[in-house]
Amino acid sequence: MIDEKIIEEILSKNSELNREKILNELVLEKQKTSNLINDNTLLRLIGARYGVKSELKTNFDGKLSISDLISGLYNISLMGRIVAIFPIKFFQGTRPGKLVSLIISDMNNLLRVVMWNEKAEYVESNKLKPGQIILFSNGYTREDPKGKVELHISQKSKIDILQNNVNLEDYPSIRKFSTKIGEITPELQEVHLIGTIKKVFPASRFSRGDSSEGIVLRFILFDKTGELPVIVWNEQAESLKPIIKKNAMLMLVNAKVKLTSSNSIELHANFNTYIDLFYGKKNDGSLSS
Numbered sequence: 001m002i003d004e005k006i007i008e009e010i011l012s013k014n015s016e017l018n019r020e021k022i023l024n025e026l027v028l029e030k031q032k033t034s035n036l037i038n039d040n041t042l043l044r045l046i047g048a049r050y051g052v053k054s055e056l057k058t059n060f061d062g063k064l065s066i067s068d069l070i071s072g073l074y075n076i077s078l079m080g081r082i083v084a085i086f087p088i089k090f091f092q093g094t095r096p097g098k099l100v101s102l103i104i105s106d107m108n109n110l111l112r113v114v115m116w117n118e119k120a121e122y123v124e125s126n127k128l129k130p131g132q133i134i135l136f137s138n139g140y141t142r143e144d145p146k147g148k149v150e151l152h153i154s155q156k157s158k159i160d161i162l163q164n165n166v167n168l169e170d171y172p173s174i175r176k177f178s179t180k181i182g183e184i185t186p187e188l189q190e191v192h193l194i195g196t197i198k199k200v201f202p203a204s205r206f207s208r209g210d211s212s213e214g215i216v217l218r219f220i221l222f223d224k225t226g227e228l229p230v231i232v233w234n235e236q237a238e239s240l241k242p243i244i245k246k247n248a249m250l251m252l253v254n255a256k257v258k259l260t261s262s263n264s265i266e267l268h269a270n271f272n273t274y275i276d277l278f279y280g281k282k283n284d285g286s287l288s289s
Helices: 004-013 019-032 039-049 117-124 234-240
Strands: 076-085 089-091 097-105 110-116 133-143 149-153 158-162 190-200 204-207 213-223 226-233 249-259 265-269 274-277
Touching (some): 004 019, 004 039, 019 039, 076 110, 076 274, 097 117, 110 117, 190 226, 226 234
Parallel strands (some): 110 149, 226 265
Antiparallel strands (some): 076 133, 089 097, 097 110, 133 149, 133 158, 190 213, 190 249, 213 226, 249 265
16 A cells, blocks of 8 residues: 655655656556565655655565666565676775675676675685676665666675576576677667687887876777777786787676777776676586686
């Protein structure tokens, strides 16, 4: 049953709205979340957009998929396959800490998972690896600066590595979400792809405006549909030198699509891009080189 007090509170702070508009937004949110989230929780999420703050507490038992997630949910459980693990980041301030980001997949989508402080130690200790199926419990969702939903894993959250009673086909590798090189256009902005290195150019150094030195690494990546230049910058260029070799097969997650001054397309790897050797799958779905 809809809590009319929530609607009244939204209307009291937003004179331009009416009850019908709020209910229409509720219908849209229910469609987005496949009716898995109750009406009053969704109303509170809608209210947050219009300046009405309230505590959101929701409980799920692993039934949500990535495409069901919206920002502002608490106490949720989600399963996915790890397809990428980014380097650990350390931060200073009144409360120093660390975090690590993962990219996970389910049947229909990819999601960034941000793990904080002691949960980042799962990566430091090498417990988490690409290819594993993970159950995250008691997580919460937030929007990143670009408006994309992320799952955050904190001290109260739980991480389980699943090995039994899991249908591996429900959690595909990055191959399912990759774009063929010949299909990449500037409108895509960011892409995931798998390709083989055709040519590697010597790394070059350059001077920044602050007199510090940077490094840039360039190589040509191809698949059956075409080829594209890839440009990798600075710390990431240094770290990738050992694997950037001719005929190596790579996976790129969140590669940035750029149009050059000559109207050709190239891919750039920034801090948000994951690059690694691509490994195929054995018949049981596990990874093999």
